[in-house]
Amino acid sequence: MHSTHTIALPNRAPLHLGQTALVMGILNVTPDSFSDGGRHNLVEHALTHARQMLAEGADIIDIGGESTRPGAELVHVQEELDRVLPVIDALIAEGITAPISIDTYKPLVADQAIQAGACIINDVHGLQGAPEMADVAALYGVPVMAMHWDKSRDTSAPLVESMNRYFDATLARAEQAGIAGDQLMLDPGFGFSKSLAENYAILRDLRQACAGTGSGARSFAIVVGTSRKSMIGKLLDAPAAERLAGTIATNVLGYANGGHIFRVHDVKANRDALRVAQATLYGPPADLR
Template identity: 40%
Template sequence: MCKNTLLPVNTTLNCGGKLLDLSKPAIMGILNVTPDSFYDGGRYLQGQAYLHRAEQLLAEGASVIDIGGMSSRPGAGIISTDEELKRVMPVVEAVCKRFPDAIVSIDTVRAQVATAAVQAGAGMVNDISAGSIDTGLLPAVAKLQVPYVLMHMQGIPETMQQSPEYRQVTEEIMQFFTAKLAILRNLGITDIVLDPGLGFGKTVAQNYRLLKDLHVFALAGLPLLVGLSRKSMVCKVLGVNPVQALNGSTALHMLALLNGASLLRVHDVKEAKEVIALFEQYQTA
């Protein structure tokens, strides 16, 4: 096999005038400016730590910096719009100013936050809610004309891990995507990335089923984002905590690439970049 035939054909996204080429796998580096994220909560809140983090992500090979101000860990509550804006806007503005060529994504469920971030230089909206928390978000994305990450989540972060149930997890999520894609396209949103939402309202077994079935979602002909970095699907199997979950995350990133992932959302860019290099060499064999 000379190339990954699972990768979608049309893979160039226009991120506010900056092109993101997903014809080869790429990396979305995580920049959380939250006090309570499950792995790096509070780490980048002091001084200009977030700028040093952004510089590190880019230097190690991230194609996108994903900035978020509201934790989506299991059990997390929803903060106010004002608080979210207070957390993310200084960071978005500073990162876009310091690194003008970088592609910045805003991780939010709110139209007001997405709009402010894009106006400040962000070029992508990453929404865990598929527009279900703020009904104004999808029309806002259509107006902003930036790529949109459509993710599946059962429930909301506060309750999503309380006995999630599916008849057939892959089939149900594919049906969800099909219905949502029709809505997005009717609104005029065409640059779309699909994210099956590993860890968002799924058991460990369901997460692994989805990882194994990524090729099913690739049939939609859209880039696939996978976010499993240091999550419980790694920790519970290995009996480790998130700090100890780098090796397991790296192993699963290779499986994600083999099954069709286009964009890896990670805490650890250097290691993910190495996985992609090995994957690409393997594909040429």
Template identity: 40%
Template sequence: MMGEREENGIPLNSTKLKLGEGLWSIGEQTGVVGILNVTPDSFSDGGEYADVELAVLKGKDLADQGADIVDIGGESTRPGYEEVSIDEEISRVVPVISALSTQESFPPISIDTTKLDVARASLDAGAGIVNDVWGFVRDPEMAGLVAEHKASCILMHNARLGWRSNSILDSIKRFWEESILRAEKAGVEEDRIILDPGIGFTDTRDQDMAILRGLSELRAFGFPLMIGASRKRITGVPMNLSLKDRLESTLATSAFAAAVGVDFVRVHDVRENVRAVRMMDMIRKK
């Protein structure tokens, strides 16, 4: 966890994470990040919430189901996705963020984007977290924007930028070191950083499985950890499950993550995953 620093620069021993303007107590329970895709082409729910009114209703529903963070995305990052323009992405996400951020007691809002201008518009509209699937590596200016707004960030390892080592876990750690260095040089506070190992942004399902098996080691890296396996190929391919049949396998990844101390799970089915991780949290507590 965050706090005092070892020689390798990894912070340890803090108990609080800043999420936008709020605080999250590390280790008390597993946080659930609800996915809200306002896109026509996301792999699982593309087109379902492309309408602003429907998206706002879905965001409220995610909060009612127990989401601790609502993660809003306006561009799909599925394999083979087509990039949309900055203006188009802003037009998709900003009205939704503006409407939800004014709701009383609404959880922190994260903007899932790779574009600097989209992140800026979203932070101005009320988001408090930037979820960058390139981990500040592809666009280092994103780190300065996050620092300027005193926002929090989710820095994802992305194997599409190449592996740093023959060892999957070592490669992820090296990527994170680069991401964290960029963040800290830009002035992002270390207690505003969450790390994501990038399940599904790998080359094979064996690599995804290696990440899941290595979650304890990755959590020991020293920062709060989030995983996003919900409905992805790792929850379907091993048992030949279609998208609509991946709830139980997703719940298994969430429960396992909670059991080994992962701090957040990013999911589509919030209510079911809340129940799964809360039960695991209770089992773990002595």
């Protein structure tokens, strides 16, 4: 049911994606993120939280230095670097070997973060923002999580078709820069320029939304990022801190519909739920049978 992918990482073992869901722990080192802004923006707090997420089973740590919530202030390059680089340095100095993802749309931030020890780029503009981002990924041989965020899309056109055309452009930019096709992971961008109904339609049609029109039967690794988002809050009339149950539901459904990597704030609860979902679809581990 799940497509399989091997994502090469520089100086680390590759990511093997398939039946086993990977959990990416969110480490926002920002003062204004919608859910946990200001909680981990000191290096010692960020390091403590990273340790906790890894102890709870996080496979990847995703570090972000700028909030992308609606209305958030833009962060200049140097300020973003001042936020993320000390945290990456601290994680590396701690001896943490889990892959580190840098959540940024700025090529210089990605470049410096990779040199500091990050090995995945998480680009909310899907390689269609700053054109140099794809070049940075190709230069260092790091994979890219490319998200759909099309602020100018024609909302009268079918959503899945529109998303596939967007990802076609992402794939073309990656190919132009020399990024191997198997180094791309696609993120449908839950909550980014989409209505409530559209978010749930994407969750239902996840594989189709992350395909690309020119890819034929080819499939891509899929990243699901619904954690604590407004698509859950609006439906349940719940603030961000009370959206865990809704997040778990979306991740289990996302897994059942082909998702591979799940970006979350609450690692243990989501990891447990995904293990149960995997056992349901594929059977429990052999040593427990």
